Amino acid sequence: MRNRPQTASTRLLGLVVIAIILVSAFLAALAVGRVSVDLRDVILGLLSTGSESDAAAIVRYARIPRALASLLVGACLGMAGAVLQGLFRNPLAGPQTLGLLGGAGFGGAFAILLGFGAVGVAGMAFLAGLVAIAAVIGVARLAGEFSVLMIVLAGLLVSALAGAGTTLVQFIADPETQLPQLVYWLMGSFSAVRIEEGMALLPLVVACGVILWGYGLRLDVMASGDEDAQAIGLNVARDRIVLLIVVTALCAGAVAVAGVIGWVGLVVPHAVRFMLGPNHRVLIPGSALLGGAFLCLVDMTARSATVAELPVSAITALVGAPLFLMLLVVHRRRSLVGA
Amino acid sequence: MLEAIGIGFRRGERWLWRDLSLCVAAGEVIGIIGLNGAGKSTLIRCLAGIWSPVEGRIVRPARWGYVPQKCEMAFDFSARDVVSAGLAGRKQLFARLTRQDHAMIAASFDTLGIADKIDAPFVHLSGGEQQLVLIARALAAGSTHLLLDEPLASLDLSRQAKVLCLLRRLADERGMAIVFSTHAPNHLLAIAERTLIIGLEGRPEVMATQQAITAERMSQLYGLPVRISESPFGKHVLADLGSRSMDDASNSGVRDLDRGVGDASA
Numbered sequence: 310m311r312n313r314p315q316t317a318s319t320r321l322l323g324l325v326v327i328a329i330i331l332v333s334a335f336l337a338a339l340a341v342g343r344v345s346v347d348l349r350d351v352i353l354g355l356l357s358t359g360s361e362s363d364a365a366a367i368v369r370y371a372r373i374p375r376a377l378a379s380l381l382v383g384a385c386l387g388m389a390g391a392v393l394q395g396l397f398r399n400p401l402a403g404p405q406t407l408g409l410l411g412g413a414g415f416g417g418a419f420a421i422l423l424g425f426g427a428v429g430v431a432g433m434a435f436l437a438g439l440v441a442i443a444a445v446i447g448v449a450r451l452a453g454e455f456s457v458l459m460i461v462l463a464g465l466l467v468s469a470l471a472g473a474g475t476t477l478v479q480f481i482a483d484p485e486t487q488l489p490q491l492v493y494w495l496m497g498s499f500s501a502v503r504i505e506e507g508m509a510l511l512p513l514v515v516a517c518g519v520i521l522w523g524y525g526l527r528l529d530v531m532a533s534g535d536e537d538a539q540a541i542g543l544n545v546a547r548d549r550i551v552l553l554i555v556v557t558a559l560c561a562g563a564v565a566v567a568g569v570i571g572w573v574g575l576v577v578p579h580a581v582r583f584m585l586g587p588n589h590r591v592l593i594p595g596s597a598l599l600g601g602a603f604l605c606l607v608d609m610t611a612r613s614a615t616v617a618e619l620p621v622s623a624i625t626a627l628v629g630a631p632l633f634l635m636l637l638v639v640h641r642r643r644s645l646v647g648a
Numbered sequence: 649m650l651e652a653i654g655i656g657f658r659r660g661e662r663w664l665w666r667d668l669s670l671c672v673a674a675g676e677v678i679g680i681i682g683l684n685g686a687g688k689s690t691l692i693r694c695l696a697g698i699w700s701p702v703e704g705r706i707v708r709p710a711r712w713g714y715v716p717q718k719c720e721m722a723f724d725f726s727a728r729d730v731v732s733a734g735l736a737g738r739k740q741l742f743a744r745l746t747r748q749d750h751a752m753i754a755a756s757f758d759t760l761g762i763a764d765k766i767d768a769p770f771v772h773l774s775g776g777e778q779q780l781v782l783i784a785r786a787l788a789a790g791s792t793h794l795l796l797d798e799p800l801a802s803l804d805l806s807r808q809a810k811v812l813c814l815l816r817r818l819a820d821e822r823g824m825a826i827v828f829s830t831h832a833p834n835h836l837l838a839i840a841e842r843t844l845i846i847g848l849e850g851r852p853e854v855m856a857t858q859q860a861i862t863a864e865r866m867s868q869l870y871g872l873p874v875r876i877s878e879s880p881f882g883k884h885v886l887a888d889l890g891s892r893s894m895d896d897a898s899n900s901g902v903r904d905l906d907r908g909v910g911d912a913s914a
Binding site for chain 1: 693697730732739742
């Protein structure tokens with residue numbers, strides 16, 4: 310994608326614009342649904358503590374938890390994608406294409422099968438996510454090449470294995486008690502999310518966001534290659550491990566709260582890069598804000614587009630797949646131009 | 649001061665070089681020359697701390713810059729972003745770039761005469777301009793030593809001359825210590841005080857360029873008839889590149905070993 314000259318002030322302005330989009334998406338998610346709520350009730354729902362109208366109660370008890378959870382899950386996935394693309398110098402990398410979401414999904418599904426609670430699901434998702442990303446790196450290195458193609462192929466392989474594991478978990482699960490919950494969770498949904506679960510992501514998003522922002526300058530160097538980064542004096546191996554652990558924690562948190570939601574981590578960083586340039590100290594907060602806004606709007610669509618609630622991952626795929634295709638074409642053209 | 653003491657590097661069972669010692673002082677330019685696969689880039693990478701030698705040790709200065717032969721940037725970073733990122737090595741994790749840092753970045757572009765390229769996307773720059781941006785990155789990071797891996801390989805004659813002048817100027821005016829590798833002996837004659845030839849029999853040794861670049865040594869290194877010629881531009885290495893067979897050099901004209909300087913001295 311073509312970049313335009315970016316100054317510090319235009320980047321800051323861009324971040325402010327994305328933040329305004331986020332707030333607008335959040336308010337829209339509170340107002341729009343099968344029951345329309347006017348702005349007054351939205352504000353009442355946000356502010357009031359006691360006696361309130363039915364509409365304000367819907368906002369307060371049904372929509373705010375979902376909107377907050379979708380916003381924070383979107384922020385997790387957006388940041389994770391931005392970092393993975395920088396770390397692997399790969400515009401096609403993302404939590405989904407690298408098998409991270411598939412691995413975390415398998416871990417979470419296995420935890421549900423074992424009857425674990427939310428913390429157990431998150432913990433298992435984290436561990437399985439780490440194994441998945443380590444496997445992707447291992448397979449790519451085994452092939453002797455750390456190229457864009459090898460990383461994506463290794464991600465495909467690991468995703469397929471994780472998918473097979475998840476299918477087996479579904480096969481073993483009790484069809485009466487566990488299977489419906491499992492299937493619904495795997496499709497990605499905020500319908501059952503409680504305010505505490507959503508808010509549990511807040512410290513994770515803030516802590517990981519701060520750490521990743523700190524690594525922004527180093528990620529900029531890593532984009533020109535490991536050798537370059539090493540020659541500048543960075544400990545690339547150590548930094549990569551830290552970043553992968555942080556990214557896996559973000560993905561595990563997102564998966565534990567809302568299941569497996571693809572495409573957000575792949576397309577959102579590209580949109581931000583297109584608007585604000587590839588500088589990671591802008592890209593990471595920008596991807597958090599736009600990822601949050603995007604998923605908030607997707608969830609709003611999922612619960613209000615039809616009578617029955619649509620799976621969130623179906624909508625992100627409907628939007629993300631054409632964008633991904635466009636990305637492949639642009640990347641191919643650039644490769645040909647560069648050849 | 650950058651100093652390599654008795655270093656050696658092995659690929660499989662084959663030693664690229666062994667017992668190699670090198671010390672580059674402030675204001676000095678050292679050139680490295682050798683055949684393809686002799687280990688020039690490996691040596692530069694070892695000096696830059698990217699790879700470790702199998703034996704021996706390297707003492708590095710506090711700040712040094714490395715300019716690779718080619719830099720493939722993954723995204724459309726601007727030239728300014730590339731130079732800014734070069735400060736990551738000496739910045740704390742959460743530190744931001746200060747006004748002073750930004751001033752140094754702008755000054756490094758000025759020094760290299762590419763101030764007009766500061767906001768251009770790095771990937772859209774020519775190979776030569778990219779090299780200059782990477783040198784600017786080393787300058788902005790306050791490097792006292794500069795290690796360049798074949799910086800002139802993809803440049804036309806005029807840009808080769810510009811970069812050579814620039815390197816000499818950085819050594820003379822800023823006291824930078826510079827080590828660069830090349831395939832052209834004439835580049836060494838142009839700016840290097842001392843030269844290291846890799847690939848000759850015996851222990852690789854750094855010596856004065858005028859002593860290192862002799863007809864005998866160059867003939868031995870390249871397996872070609874080579875002679876040293878004097879011209880108004882100085883000494884040049886000329887080699888027989890035109891014969892159909894390297895065993896039959898008598899029917900061919902003698903051409904310059906260096907693609908570029910050959911044209912200039914014609």
